[in-house]
Amino acid sequence: MPAPSKNWSDIVDSQIDAESPIDTTIMTQIRDDLVFLKEWLGSSYTAAVDHNHDGINSANVVLADSTVTIAKLRLGQGSYSTTLSQTDHYISTGSAFVHLPRMILVGQTSTATLSAELTGAGDSTFHTQFKLNFTTGGSCAVYWEYHSN
Amino acid sequence: MYIEVLHDAQGNIAACWCADTLPQNAGAPFFIVNGGLPAGHEQARLNIDTLTAMEIEAASGHKAVVDPQTGQPKIVNIDRTQYIMQAFKADVTRDITLPAGVDLPVAMKVRGIIRQ
Numbered sequence: 253m254p255a256p257s258k259n260w261s262d263i264v265d266s267q268i269d270a271e272s273p274i275d276t277t278i279m280t281q282i283r284d285d286l287v288f289l290k291e292w293l294g295s296s297y298t299a300a301v302d303h304n305h306d307g308i309n310s311a312n313v314v315l316a317d318s319t320v321t322i323a324k325l326r327l328g329q330g331s332y333s334t335t336l337s338q339t340d341h342y343i344s345t346g347s348a349f350v351h352l353p354r355m356i357l358v359g360q361t362s363t364a365t366l367s368a369e370l371t372g373a374g375d376s377t378f379h380t381q382f383k384l385n386f387t388t389g390g391s392c393a394v395y396w397e398y399h400s401n
Numbered sequence: 402m403y404i405e406v407l408h409d410a411q412g413n414i415a416a417c418w419c420a421d422t423l424p425q426n427a428g429a430p431f432f433i434v435n436g437g438l439p440a441g442h443e444q445a446r447l448n449i450d451t452l453t454a455m456e457i458e459a460a461s462g463h464k465a466v467v468d469p470q471t472g473q474p475k476i477v478n479i480d481r482t483q484y485i486m487q488a489f490k491a492d493v494t495r496d497i498t499l500p501a502g503v504d505l506p507v508a509m510k511v512r513g514i515i516r517q
Contacts, residue, residue: 330420332432333482336407340435341416346424379425393480400422 256291258284328400333393334386341384347398350380355394362389402454404447404485405431407438412490412515415442417482428504445512446505447485448497453514460484489514 261281266272294303294310303310332343355366364386370379386392403423407416418431430444438444449457461481468475492513499511 328421330418331480331482332416332418333480333486334407334416335486336415336434336439342433342435343418344424344426344429344431346420346422346431348425391483391486393483395480398420 256288258287258291260285260288326400327397329395329397331393331395332382332384333391334384335391337386337388337392339386341386343382343384343394345380345382345396345398347400348379349399351397353382353394353396355384355392357389357392359390362392363387364389364392366394402449402457402481403431404449405444406447406485406491406512407432407434407442407444408491408493408512410441410443410493412493412512414486414489414491415439417485419481419485428506430506430509443493443510445491445510447491447514448511449514457481457484460488485514488517490517491515 261284263278263281263285267278267281272278297311298309305311305313328347330345332341334341350368352368353366355364357364364384366385367383368380369383370381382394382396384392384394403420405418406414408414416432416434420431424431458481461479461484463476463478465474466477467473492515495513497511497513499505505511
């Protein structure tokens with residue numbers, strides 16, 4: 253943002269008391285202060301009660317790279333648990349953008365493999381699904397996080 | 402919280418899917434068991450009330466517990482689906498009428514939830 257074209261001038265009490273004339277000095281100060289305020293607010297933007305930095309009533313806020321942390325993203329959590337072994341489970345993540353999952357097996361002899369895949373046909377968007385091959389064991393749980401916005 | 406389960410004729414839950422938000426394609430099953438459902442089993446969405454949802458949320462997540470083996474505190478992570486399978490059953494005694502406008506896979510039912 254460029255600096256305002258007029259400087260700010262403080263108007264002292266002695267300039268506006270009963271004996272002081274309304275001269276070019278005071279009028280110029282008032283004019284310059286108004287210009288300073290207008291340009292400080294953003295002369296090229298539409299005046300509004302609130303500035304929400306939408307690029308119309310005030311400048312957009314541009315975030316520098318790497319300033320948005322995971323904690324500020326809207327993430328959802330999903331999970332799937334089963335005791336049904338000796339089969340494949342196809343698990344919908346419900347979202348187009350999913351973080352890699354983690355899997356927990358319960359039982360000393362439990363075995364399972366987990367993979368992520370996109371399948372489908374035609375003119376469509378396909379969301380990630382997980383394929384859980386739960387071979388044997390007590391139970392198996394899969395957890396994932398996804399972007400819900 | 403959206404929940405879909407695979408349960409037997411008594412309502413015991415053999416598989417449970419749970420997520421924070423409704424998937425974009427809510428008219429499709431949230432999970433599929435390869436080769437079809439086991440005999441006597443049914444796949445259903447669960448209808449839960451707010452208090453039950455709060456109970457599930459409160460009971461899941463990272464918890465500090467006392468290890469019965471060592472007597473020392475330790476952190477355990479209890480997932481929502483694990484808690485649901487341990488604490489609840491699908492209520493197979495009654496059918497729930499689906500409100501208008503709710504997407505549900507063909508032939509899939511909505512079940513209530515009862516405590517084990």
